[in-house]
Amino acid sequence: MSAPTLSTTTSKEPRDTELHGDRPRPSGGAFTKHLRRNLTAHGFLIGAVICFSLFSWYPMVREFVLAFQKTEDGQTTWAGLSNLSTVFNDPAFWQAWRNTLLFTALALVLGFAVPFVVAVVLNEFRHAQGYLRLLVYLPVMLPPVASVLLFKYLYDPGYGLLNEILGLFGLPAQQWLQDPDTSMLSVVVAATWMNMGGATLIYLAALQGIPGELYEAAELDGAGLLRKIWHVTIPQTRLILSLLLLMQVIATMQVFVEPFLLTGGAGPGGSTTTVVYLIYQYAFNFNNYGAAAALGLVLLVLLAGVSAVYVKLSRAEDD
Template identity: 55%
Template sequence: MTVGASERLRRRIGDNLQAYAFLAAGLVCFGLFSWYPLVKGIILSFQQDNFVTPPYWVGLDNYRALFADPLFGTAWLNTLEFTALALLFGYAVPFAVALVVNEFRHAKGFFRVAVYLPVMLPPIVSVLLWKYFYDPGSGLFNAVLSALHLPTSEWTQSPKMAMVSLVLVSTWANMGGATIMYLAGLAGIPSELYEAAELDGASVWQRVRHVTIPQLRFIMLVLLLLQIVATMQVFIEPFQLTGTTNPDTITVMVLIYRYAFTVNNDFGLAAAMSVLLFIVLGAFSAVYLRLTRKAD
């Protein structure tokens, strides 16, 4: 072997070792903080464990206890209701806001920052801010309604308004990210498409329907999946605004918290509920991706 070939081989081995070192570090972090908790949670779902006495194996008893709990069905129905309302508001509003902001010729950067600002706030801060707004006694919303001589509301204490109130908080706090993604997609649409549509006499709605939506289809499909997965795991809003005992707003994640930290103090039962949520979201994601791949 010549000196040049030996040197090239040495460099190649050194480069590969460096690459494998970076890959190994990533795999270790991923395994330690992602796969290990996942496997540990699945094992825990088959155990009785309150972190005080030693855990012991109970098999499927945790899952049987879940299906026998009256709150099990209520939590799933509330979670699905929240997800549906969040899609109605949180999926359409960012798209509409992005269309409006994109039409501005001046101060577009300011409006982008203003729309994204709620995302930069810690979630608990946003929820506590809206908790003050919803206060039935001295809250901002009821003060405005009273000033306009309109009937006030109990907001989060009202069975009819509680879920809608939670969705409004979630939409306001999280729509900035989706809006920025839509704005980035809108910036990539060739202006010639809109010019051709205008020459054909297309209205604003027709241009949105036949030009904007098809061009943003991929972004909209990805955001739809991400939003459904995120809203199915809603926790902070119902936990802070309505507590863990309100049957009108108790969600799957709140019920998991109840099992682990309040009523049952049973981490095995909470883990079983988490595994069911993981299975539901995983199955939905797989079916959704398969359907969208076929459509593409």
């Protein structure tokens, strides 16, 4: 009676093992099969890592090294903190930071608020939304040089459109880009128009994700337009608002293109000299790459601190 039992058991074990996959497979064959199946994905991943290494990570490491080096007569030596001392003792350093902070403050007032208001207005339209989005995003698609030429025409003190409009109301013409009192504001207006399209579309996407029942409940409570925006729209888009606020601060602290093309970089009396333009001057006008790297390192540390504060505040709100 035991012989059939033994033969039956031995005949079922291989079959059950094959069905349930309990038999261990060679690790080398499984790894090779897995590698072949994901070869395309690994190829794209390796390409991305190489691109980031060459164009992002290596320049950052190289900048950190250059900040503590000095090159004279083809000889590179360690300079310690002398590059940082050169930067901090330069009077243009503090002027550049004042201008950069002023640009950031004005850009937050205009470049952060205006796209949100435009998105709220566009969200109320029920027809031709696609054409309106294209119209708003069109300045972003224009080359910066073309946009700058447009604003140079608008700001021209002789035949500029803005002075022509002022003349219709009997107001005196203004030196928009030539006056230190108005040059920075003029640059901020141009930069806002050139870059507001992307933020507007992001805000618009966030607004369209808000449930309509919240607005209906607010209307039943007697809330007007401003109260609905304050109690419904802003709380529902708080995450997007805070994220774009951080991105706006980082982008405006690194402003270079608009002042450089509109006012030549420095502007009248140095009124539009920014930190990044001062880095450009150190590197390409003064051939002092150590000082340029040191100033870039200072900017990097400051922006990293701002990002760390944002992350900490975000985690505190989530908790």
